[in-house]
Structure formats: C-alpha cells, structure tokens
Amino acid sequence: MTRHPRSRVAANRPVRIRHSRWESLFLLPGLLTVGVFFLVPGAYVVYLSFFQSTIVNPAAAYVGGGNYRALAQSALFGPAILHTLALAVGVTTLVVVFGLLLATLLDKGLRGTHIYRTIFFLPYVFPLVVSSLAFMWLLQPQFGAVDVVLQALGLPSVSWLTNPHTAMLSIIIVTAWEFMGFYMLIFLSGLQGVDPNLQEAARVDGANSRAVFWKVTLPAISPSLFFALVFSVIQSFQAFDQIYEMTAGGPGGVTRTLTYYIYLQGFQFFNFGKAASASVVMMVLLGGITFAQFAFGKRWVGSNL
Amino acid sequence: MKKKTTSTYVLLTVAAVIMMIPIIWMILGSLEPIGELLSGRLIPNRFELHNYAAPFAAQPFGLYFFNSFFTTGSIVLCQVVTSAFAAYGILFTKARGRNVSFVLVMISLMIPIQAIFIPDYVILGAVHWINSYQALIIPFIGTGFGIFFLRQAFMGIPTALVEAMKVDGASHWTILTRLVLPNSKASLITLAILNGVFHYGYLFWPLLVTDTEQYRVIPIGLSYLAAAEHQITWNVIMAASVMSVAPVVAVFLWGQRYLLKGGVFSGIKG
Numbered sequence: 001m002t003r004h005p006r007s008r009v010a011a012n013r014p015v016r017i018r019h020s021r022w023e024s025l026f027l028l029p030g031l032l033t034v035g036v037f038f039l040v041p042g043a044y045v046v047y048l049s050f051f052q053s054t055i056v057n058p059a060a061a062y063v064g065g066g067n068y069r070a071l072a073q074s075a076l077f078g079p080a081i082l083h084t085l086a087l088a089v090g091v092t093t094l095v096v097v098f099g100l101l102l103a104t105l106l107d108k109g110l111r112g113t114h115i116y117r118t119i120f121f122l123p124y125v126f127p128l129v130v131s132s133l134a135f136m137w138l139l140q141p142q143f144g145a146v147d148v149v150l151q152a153l154g155l156p157s158v159s160w161l162t163n164p165h166t167a168m169l170s171i172i173i174v175t176a177w178e179f180m181g182f183y184m185l186i187f188l189s190g191l192q193g194v195d196p197n198l199q200e201a202a203r204v205d206g207a208n209s210r211a212v213f214w215k216v217t218l219p220a221i222s223p224s225l226f227f228a229l230v231f232s233v234i235q236s237f238q239a240f241d242q243i244y245e246m247t248a249g250g251p252g253g254v255t256r257t258l259t260y261y262i263y264l265q266g267f268q269f270f271n272f273g274k275a276a277s278a279s280v281v282m283m284v285l286l287g288g289i290t291f292a293q294f295a296f297g298k299r300w301v302g303s304n305l
Numbered sequence: 306m307k308k309k310t311t312s313t314y315v316l317l318t319v320a321a322v323i324m325m326i327p328i329i330w331m332i333l334g335s336l337e338p339i340g341e342l343l344s345g346r347l348i349p350n351r352f353e354l355h356n357y358a359a360p361f362a363a364q365p366f367g368l369y370f371f372n373s374f375f376t377t378g379s380i381v382l383c384q385v386v387t388s389a390f391a392a393y394g395i396l397f398t399k400a401r402g403r404n405v406s407f408v409l410v411m412i413s414l415m416i417p418i419q420a421i422f423i424p425d426y427v428i429l430g431a432v433h434w435i436n437s438y439q440a441l442i443i444p445f446i447g448t449g450f451g452i453f454f455l456r457q458a459f460m461g462i463p464t465a466l467v468e469a470m471k472v473d474g475a476s477h478w479t480i481l482t483r484l485v486l487p488n489s490k491a492s493l494i495t496l497a498i499l500n501g502v503f504h505y506g507y508l509f510w511p512l513l514v515t516d517t518e519q520y521r522v523i524p525i526g527l528s529y530l531a532a533a534e535h536q537i538t539w540n541v542i543m544a545a546s547v548m549s550v551a552p553v554v555a556v557f558l559w560g561q562r563y564l565l566k567g568g569v570f571s572g573i574k575g
Contacts, residue, residue: 024401026394030387031406033447038413041424058427102320105313118561119321125557127506129524130546133531134331137539145330148345238419241508245528259419266423279420287415
C-alpha cells in the first residue's frame with residue numbers, strides 16, 4: 001500500500017484488456033464447479049430422459065418420448081405430484097401465517113424480543129433427521145408425549161405415521177416447525193423496512209389497527225410475502241430427508257412426493273430414464289416458478305432482489 | 306397500552322413453549338432410563354446420563370462426527386473462497402466472460418439438486434469417486450447460490466472506492482483482502498453458517514454417494530442408529546440426537562448476531 005505509481009494510470013489502459021484473461025481466473029473455480037455439477041447435469045438429465053437405461057448404461061436405447069408417456073400412464077406419478085402439492089400448500093400456509101404473526105409480534109420491539117427470535121429460529125439449524133426423530137418420539141403411539149396427553153384425556157391413541165390420514169399431516173408439521181423461523185426472519189426484515197409514518201398517517205385518518213395491518217403494512221411487505229411463498233413452494237418440492245426418515249413414502253404411498261418418486265425410480269429400481277424424465281418435469285415446474293419470481297417479482301411487487 | 310403489551314408477551318410465550326416442546330421432549334427422553342421411558346409419565350422420576358455413552362458403544366459415532374465436521378468444514382471453506390473470488394471477478398474486474406458467468410449463475414439457481422442427482426451420480430461414478438470424501442465435498446465447492454449471495458453483498462461496496470484503489474495501484478488481491486472482504490464480514494459469516502447448517506444436516510446426498518461406514522456422516526449414522534435400535538430405545542436415539550444437534554446450535558448461538566443483522570434477509574427488504 002506504500003507504492004503510488006500514479007504515472008502508470010494512463011499506460012494501464014491498453015494493458016487492462018490484456019489483463020482480462022487472467023482476471024477470468026477469479027471466476028474459474030466457482031464457475032467450473034457450477035458448470036460440471038449443475039449446468040452440465042441439467043442438460044444431461046434432459047438427454048437421459050429420452051433414453052431407456054440399464055444398470056450399466058444410463059443411455060442404452062433411444063426411446064423418444066417413451067419415458068414421458070410412461071410417466072403419464074403411471075399409477076404412481078400423478079399421485080406423487082398431488083402429494084407434493086399437498087405438502088407445499090400445507091407447509092406454505094403454516095409458515096406464512098405463523099411466520100407473519102410472530103414477526104408482527106416481534107416487530108413491536110418489546111424487551112426480550114431477541115430471546116423469542118432465537119427460540120423461533122432455532123429449529124432451522126436442526127438437521128432434518130434430528131427433527132424427524134424428535135417428532136417420531138413425540139408422536140410415538142403409547143409412550144410419546146402427544147399420546148400420553150391423549151390417553152389422559154380419555155381419547156384413543158393415534159398411530160400418526162402409519163395412519164394414511166395423518167402421515168402427511170405429520171410430515172407437514174415437522175417441515176413447518178423446521179422452517180417457520182426462517183420465514184419469520186424474512187417477514188421481520190420486511191416489517192422493519194416499512195416507513196412508520198405510513199402507519200401513523202393511516203391511524204391519524206381513523207383506521208383501526210386491523211385496517212392498518214391489512215391496508216398499509218401488508219401491501220408494504222408484499223415483496224417479502226411473495227419471496228416467502230415462492231421459496232416455500234420450492235423448498236417443499238425438494239423435501240426428502242424428513243420423508244425418508246419418518247415414513248419412507250408410506251403408508252400406502254401417501255407421503256411419496258415428486259423427489260421421493262425420483263429417488264425410488266433412480267436408486268431403488270435403477271430406472272434412470274424414467275427418473276430423469278420425472279426430474280425434467282420437476283426442473284420445468286421449479287424453473288418456471290423461480291423464473292417468474294425474478295422476472296415478474298420486480299414488476300408485481302417492487303422487489304429489489 | 307399496558308394490556309396490549311401483556312397480551313403480546315402471552316402470545317409470544319405460548320408460541321415459544323409450543324416450538325420448544327419437541328426439543329424439551331427430546332432432551333427429557335435422552336436423560337431417562339428405559340423403565341422411565343416406557344412408564345407413560347410426562348415428567349420422569351429418575352434421570353441418568355448413561356444414554357449419552359450408548360451411541361458410541363453401538364456405532365463409531367466418533368468417526369461419524371469427524372466425517373461430518375471434515376466434509377462440512379471443507380465445503381464451507383471452499384465455497385466461501387470460490388464464491389468470493391467469483392463475485393469479485395463478476396463485479397470488480399474486466400474478466401473475460403464475466404457477464405456470461407453471471408447469466409450461468411442465475412440459470413444454475415433455477416436447477417434444484419433433487420432434479421440433477423442422477424447425472425451427478427453418473428459423473429462421480431465415471432471418475433470412480435462414489436463412496437469417497439471427494440463425492441461428499443467436490444460437487445459443492447462452488448455454487449450458484451454462494452456466488453449470487455456474495456455478489457449481492459459486494460454490491461454494497463461503492464465502485465468508486467474500488468476504482469480509487471486501482472488508480473492508486475492496488476492489486477486485485479489488496480482490494481479484495483483490504484476493502485471488499487472486511488466490509489462484507491456479516492455476509493461472509495452468514496453464508497458460512499447457512500451453508501454449514503445445511504450440509505451438516507444433509508441426508509439426501511451422502512445417502513446416494515456413500516455406502517460404507519468409513520464415509521458415513523451424522524445424519525446417516527443417526528438414521529442407522531434409529532433403525533438398529535428398532536425405535537424402542539428412544540432414550541439412546543434421543544441422546545445421539547442431542548449430541549448431533551449441539552455443534553450446530555453452538556455455532557448458531559455464536560453467529561446469530563451476524564445472521565440476524567441482515568445478510569440474506571436484507572436483500573428482500575419490504
């Protein structure tokens with residue numbers, strides 16, 4: 001930092017263009033990894049989706065749209081999409097409603113707010129396997145806390161994870177418990193960016209606190225809300241760990257989501273072609289959602305992401 | 306006004322207790338002898354610490370911890386470095402291909418790992434890396450998310466300042482280490498924590514690319530333990546769970562002042 005070769009400035013200009021090639025080295029390690037493990041596989045999975053696979057050769061025979069036709073006719077693929085949507089709607093509703101409610105309470109800036117914030121965010125750092133095991137123990141029929149309370153109230157015991165009516169609900173609750181704090185922080189950050197003069201002005205004009213929330217605060221944080229909706233749907237589509245640990249897709253396939261379906265096709269049945277075509281369906285769905293967020297988010301809600 | 310404050314506290318406390326129930330139940334379970342566990346009492350009469358030794362006797366949990374720390378630490382370190390370099394290159398250099406690079410990063414953000422694990426598996430198989438540390442670490446040493454995240458963070462640094470340093474003859478290395486990185490400390494730590502938490506807890510990927518005890522990480526070890534204990538000795542399973550979660554909770558409690566300061570969340574201000 002002691003050298004000041006100011007005189008080199010003018011001479012630098014043509015040099016800079018020559019520099020540009022070695023400057024690319026900054027980009028190389030990161031971009032190379034992204035290329036090899038994300039972009040090339042993204043293209044390769046599309047390619048594989050047009051082939052029938054064998055265990056030794058993932059692209060053994062070209063079958064055109066055969067894998068996609070097989071998906072459309074499969075008795076398992078459609079339900080897997082529906083289960084994924086159920087998970088996405090359930091989790092997103094819970095994390096948005098409770099995340100927003102808690103963020104609103106924390107935004108009042110009362111003493112001790114940071115302790116509550118820490119508690120609400122804590123589950124986010126839990127490995128999903130740990131969260132799953134904790135809930136499996138909590139919901140354990142007979143000795144789990146939930147059942148102990150149910151029994152004390154004279155209610156019948158519930159086999160939460162092996163009952164087809166409650167298995168997905170259990171997965172939704174674990175997932176929402178895990179991620180709610182993340183969304184709460186997003187909303188809190190959004191709320192803290194709202195100009196308090198806006199809310200004050202509405203109050204002076206005679207709006208009650210409910211009207212202020214719905215008519216002023218909520219529109220003001222709509223970018224956060226939009227981001228949370230999109231991100232939670234994407235996250236739900238990718239859910240795997242908790243399903244693997246808690247229900248393994250069961251009972252009777254009611255928790256078999258799209259990711260789990262791809263996993264089963266690829267790594268249990270070694271049907272790479274069918275798994276690849278299901279992966280393409282997922283990429284198109286999630287790519288579309290993400291693209292919509294970046295492309296239209298700005299226009300719709302003024303997000304500066 | 307007073308009444309409103311009280312009701313806020315009541316609501317917050319109720320929510321906090323509900324969120325803590327699984328954690329409290331986990332810790333209680335980890336401290337109970339098997340007899341207490343199967344007594345159907347909510348609050349046990351007797352506690353014991355022996356459950357915390359049992360997982361190590363049943364499985365090489367020491368090795369699992371080492372594998373998890375080693376792979377997670379390597380990923381975090383590499384990813385922060387490659388992302389910082391790439392973000393710097395995109396923003397503050399005239400590097401060839403920097404605009405194309407940013408477009409590629411944005412495209413990669415739209416590709417979920419769950420949709421491309423089959424080609425990744427084929428690639429790793431082709432170089433004979435299945436069941437190795439490389440398979441656990443290398444695919445994540447650079448990610449679109451890391452580059453995008455740090456680019457957003459570095460955008461807060463005035464270009465004029467960077468240009469002024471260049472005029473003064475400062476090298477890229479000097480600008481990066483003296484100006485850009487010190488002014489992005491919160492974002493760098495946020496990226497490291499989010500990444501570390503994610504990879505430490507990640508079951509899906511290690512499940513696919515490893516199949517021997519030698520490379521087993523904590524999430525798989527826990528899953529195996531739960532299966533081996535036939536989901537009966539929940540006290541042992543919960544003790545292993547508490548020990549598994551302790552390191553990430555410690556890191557989070559240390560780093561939360563950076564994490565909550567903004568970082569990921571300030572990019573989406575309302």
